[in-house]
Amino acid sequence: MRLWRLLLHLHLVVCVSLPAPSNVSISSFNMEHTLSFLPGLQTSSDTHFTVQILQFRRKNTWRPVAACLELTAGQTCNLTQVFKDPLNQYWARIRAFTPTQTSNWTVSERFKPLSDTVLGPPDVSVSGCGNCLLLQIRVPTTKLLKHLYRRVVLYVRRSRDGAQFSLSLPYKEENIISYLEPGVEYCVTVSVTSLINSNSVSSKPCCAFSSPPLSRSSLYVVFSLLGAFCALGILLVGLVVYGGQLSFKLLRQPLQRTLSYILLQCRNRESAPIVVYHEISALQQHKEGSADQQAGSATKELL
Structure with a gap:
């Protein structure tokens, strides 16, 4: 045993x-x-x-x-x-x-x-909209996860000088980051949070220009158009100046003739009273002579 x-x-x-x-x-x-x-x-x-x-x-x-x-x-x-x-x-x-x-x-x-559980990084895409960025967020399609997400935390960094700020927004698949400097590149990192879960992994930085920069071909076109407009402006100014000088030359001779005519008329008006006075004096003498002759004839008739 x-x-x-x-x-x-x-x-x-x-x-x-x-x-x-x-x-x-x-x-x-x-x-x-x-x-x-x-x-x-x-x-x-x-x-x-x-x-x-x-x-x-x-x-x-x-x-x-x-x-x-x-x-x-x-x-x-x-x-x-x-x-x-x-x-x-x-x-x-x-x-x-x-x-x-x-x-x-x-x-x-x-x-x-x-x-x-750890909330994984969402898929993020960023595009410029002038002085803002349009942010598209895509998360796993599990219904439970969609109900779990409550807010998104955005970390925005300006590539030029490293200046950055953060935003906490209600969870939406589309968000707009406003009041940015136009034509500047920004990089956005996104993480999601919930009321009962703070374990999350941030997405990789996604970068975009607030206003898309012009390509080299576009710059050439812009500079060419600017040059053409400048040349056209200079040509128009030259035509206006030349046309003004030509018009002045063409009008100068008629103007001189008009001024000469006006001066001549003024001079004639100044001498007109003397001629009229002489004409009046001759007319009076003629009338007085006629009157004397009539008086003499009348005297002879009386005699």
């Missing part, structure tokens, strides 16, 4: 002699949950690993994960489908086993899907 107990004790010791897994952790990115681990020291190559989970609302009820019953060293366990309730809390545990041996369980830390 004692021998049987000794053999049973030795069998149990041999069965749990495998080293337990270590560094068991649950990582989550955009609500995709993954369990990872490291095999214990001196774990043989034929060792496999099995995973179980526990919900906070169902304590002491560990359930096996069907997709993670026989993992090998280096593999991970996807827990996205078994962590169905994002508001619940979960634990996971893993142990090693062989056909003749098992290890102790190694339990992960408590995991809360909504608050522990």
Whole structure:
């Protein structure tokens, strides 16, 4: 009887002699949950690993994960489908086993899907709109993530001198960054936040000019048009000046003749009273002579 107990004790010791897994952790990115681990020291190559989970609302009820019953060293366990309730809390545990041996369980830390997941960087595109930037944000199409996003944090940096500022705006797929300097390049980095999650990864800087710069061909066209307008302006000014001088030359002779005529008339008017006076004097003398003759004739008739 004692021998049987000794053999049973030795069998149990041999069965749990495998080293337990270590560094068991649950990582989550955009609500995709993954369990990872490291095999214990001196774990043989034929060792496999099995995973179980526990919900906070169902304590002491560990359930096996069907997709993670026989993992090998280096593999991970996807827990996205078994962590169905994002508001619940979960634990996971893993142990090693062989056909003749098992290890102790190694339990992960408590995991809360909504608050522990990492919100990944959104896809960002930026285009200029004069003195502003038009920002387009695209996030994963998962309905839960769309409801999770509440605000976006924008970090705007001016490429010319490194001046920067930040904005916190309500989450929208399209935003406008106003009051920028026209024709200057800005780089925008975007991260998203939620009310219960502050774990987020910022996007890569996306750069654009507030007003798109002109290409070389466009600059050549602009300078050519400016040169043509300048030449046309100079030509018009020259024509106006030359036309004015020509008109003055053409009008100068008639003007001189008119002035001479006016001066001559003025002179004639000054001498006109003398001629009239002489004419009046001659007329009076003629009348007086006629009167004397009539008086003489009358005297003769009386006599």
